[in-house]
Amino acid sequence: MNSQNDRKPVIQWYPGHMTSALRMMQENMKLIDIVIELLDARVPGASKNPDIDKLAKGKFRLLIMNKADLADPAVTARWKDFYEKKGFAVLLMDSRNRKDTQQASKAVQDICRERIERDRKRGIAGRTIKAMVVGIPNVGKSTFINSFAGRASAKTGNKPGVTRGKQWIRISKDMDLLDTPGILWPKFEDPAIGERLAWINAINEDILVPEVLAEGLLAFLQKTCCNHITDRYKITEGMSVSEAMTQIADIRKCLKKGNEPDYEKAAKCLLEDLRSGRLGRITLEFPEE
Numbered sequence: 170m171n172s173q174n175d176r177k178p179v180i181q182w183y184p185g186h187m188t189s190a191l192r193m194m195q196e197n198m199k200l201i202d203i204v205i206e207l208l209d210a211r212v213p214g215a216s217k218n219p220d221i222d223k224l225a226k227g228k229f230r231l232l233i234m235n236k237a238d239l240a241d242p243a244v245t246a247r248w249k250d251f252y253e254k255k256g257f258a259v260l261l262m263d264s265r266n267r268k269d270t271q272q273a274s275k276a277v278q279d280i281c282r283e284r285i286e287r288d289r290k291r292g293i294a295g296r297t298i299k300a301m302v303v304g305i306p307n308v309g310k311s312t313f314i315n316s317f318a319g320r321a322s323a324k325t326g327n328k329p330g331v332t333r334g335k336q337w338i339r340i341s342k343d344m345d346l347l348d349t350p351g352i353l354w355p356k357f358e359d360p361a362i363g364e365r366l367a368w369i370n371a372i373n374e375d376i377l378v379p380e381v382l383a384e385g386l387l388a389f390l391q392k393t394c395c396n397h398i399t400d401r402y403k404i405t406e407g408m409s410v411s412e413a414m415t416q417i418a419d420i421r422k423c424l425k426k427g428n429e430p431d432y433e434k435a436a437k438c439l440l441e442d443l444r445s446g447r448l449g450r451i452t453l454e455f456p457e458e
Contacts, residue, residue, distance in 0.1 A: 186350065187350070187352045187353060190349060190350040190352050191220065191224070191352055193349070194224060194301065194303065194349055194352075195224060197301065197347060198224060198225070198228070198301070200299055200347075201228060201299050201300065201301045201347065202228070202229060202281055202284055202298050202299050202300065203228060203229035203230065203231060203277055203280060203281055203298065203299075203300045203301075204221070204224075204225040204228050204229070204230055204231070204300070204301050204303060205231045205233060205273065205277070205300050205301070205302045205303070205346075206218075206221055206225075206230070206231070206232050206233070206303050206304055207233045207235045207264075207302065207303070207304035207308045207309060207310050207313060208232060208233065208234050208235065208304065208308065209234075209235060209236050209305075209308050209309075209369055209371070210234040210235060210236050210237040210239065210240035210245050210248070210261065210452070211236060211239055211240045211369055211451065211452050211453050212365045212366065212368075212369055212452075212453050212454055213234055213245075213248040213251075213252070213452075213454070213456075214248075214362075214454050214456070214458070215361075215362045215365040215366055215453075215454060216304070216305050216308060216366065216369075216371065218303075218304070218305055218352060218353065218354055219354060220352070220354050221303055224303075225301075225303075229280045229281055229284070230257055230258065230280075231257075231258050231259075231260065231273070231276055231277060231280055232252055232257045232258065232259045232260070233259075233260045233262050233264075233273065233313065234248065234249065234259060234260070234261050234262065235262050235263070235264050235304075235308060235309045235313065236263065236264075236308075236309060237261040237262055237263060238263040238446070238450070239446045239450060239451070240450055240451070240452045241394075241450050241451060241452040242450065244452035244455060245261060245452065247455070247456050248452075248456050249261060250456075251456040258276060258279075258280050260272050260273060260276055262313070264309045264312045264313035264316055265312055265316060266316070267316045267317075267319065269316075270313055270316040270317040271317070273313075273317055274317075274340075274341075274344070277298060277300060277344065278298075278343075281298050284298075285298075295342075297342070297343055297344055297345050298343060298344045298345070299344075299345050299347065300344060300345070300346050300347070301346075301347045301349060302314060302346055302347065302348055302349060303349050303352075304351055305351050305352065305353055305366065305371050306350075306351030306352075306353065306371050306372070307351065307369070307370055307371045308351060308371065310348065310349075310351065311348065314338060314346055314348055317340060317346070318338055318339075318340050318346075336348040351371075353366075353371075353372075361454075364382070364385055365453050365454060367382055368382065368385075368386050368440065368443060368444075368453060369443075369444060369453070370440075370444055379433055379436035379437050379440065380414075380432050380433055380436045382436065382440065383414070383435070383436030383437075383439045383440055384410050384414065384436075386439060386440065386443065387410050387413055387414065387417075387439065388410050389453065390448075390451070391404070391408075391410070391413065394449075394451055397448045397449045397451060398413070398448065400449070401420075401442065401447070401448060402416055402417050402420045402421075403416065403420060404416050404417075414430070414432055414435055414436070415430050417435045417438065417439055418430035418431060418432060418434070418435035421434075421435060421438045423435040423438060
């Protein structure tokens with residue numbers, strides 16, 4: 170495992186606004202009853218920011234494995250079990266689906282029942298539950314909030330870094346949500362984490378070389394779920410990564426003048442096919458790792 174990691178590209182992306190966002194979250198934590206953390210179900214380990222556990226110490230917690238519709242359901246079930254054994258309440262979700270997001274309301278009430286009962290015994294009525302929604306860039310926080318609230322309350326986009334400031338949103342008479350910017354942590358100890366986050370577009374693509382990124386993804390897919398790329402690109406077992414990239418360029422008509430393969434374009438096609446779900450339901454890491 171270590172020898173493989175040594176060959177992975179070192180990817181870091183920590184814009185200045187993330188430092189101020191983390192400070193803002195720390196300052197507001199005293200107001201918060203529960204922290205709702207969104208993970209990407211395709212990378213439930215790599216998308217879990219270790220700084221959040223320190224930040225949310227002593228608070229009620231809910232993990233939402235978002236984009237579960239894009240992940241392998243069998244592996245997702247193993248990840249759910251992994252986090253539940255660590256003491257987290259876990260929901261699986263496609264945050265574009267309002268029926269899915271409504272699970273969160275009951276889950277928050279159940280998790281905060283102790284606080285609600287304590288208020289009742291003290292004769293305190295009508296105090297809203299205050300929840301902070303956190304997660305890495307492009308994990309779907311704003312989409313979740315809009316679907317949960319039943320209206321467009323937060324900016325959404327398919328690029329990391331759309332949300333830059335905090336925003337309080339009234340969900341109901343019983344609950345307020347604090348939307349926060351997506352934040353990473355300053356340094357990935359394992360290069361594989363940065364690579365996986367780049368595959369799902371949680372890191373700004375402007376700092377990356379698409380061909381290098383796609384070659385790493387292709388090597389992973391050939392090793393773990395080759396049927397997905399065989400079905401779409403007719404890649405056969407035993408093809409080298411270079412041969413497979415040429416095959417993708419040919420199948421997706423990514424060609425330069427003279428019918429030469431356009432590897433940059435082919436790399437972008439592969440990455441987009443993964444991110445959109447056109448390759449099928451794929452999980453890019455496993456809890457056993």
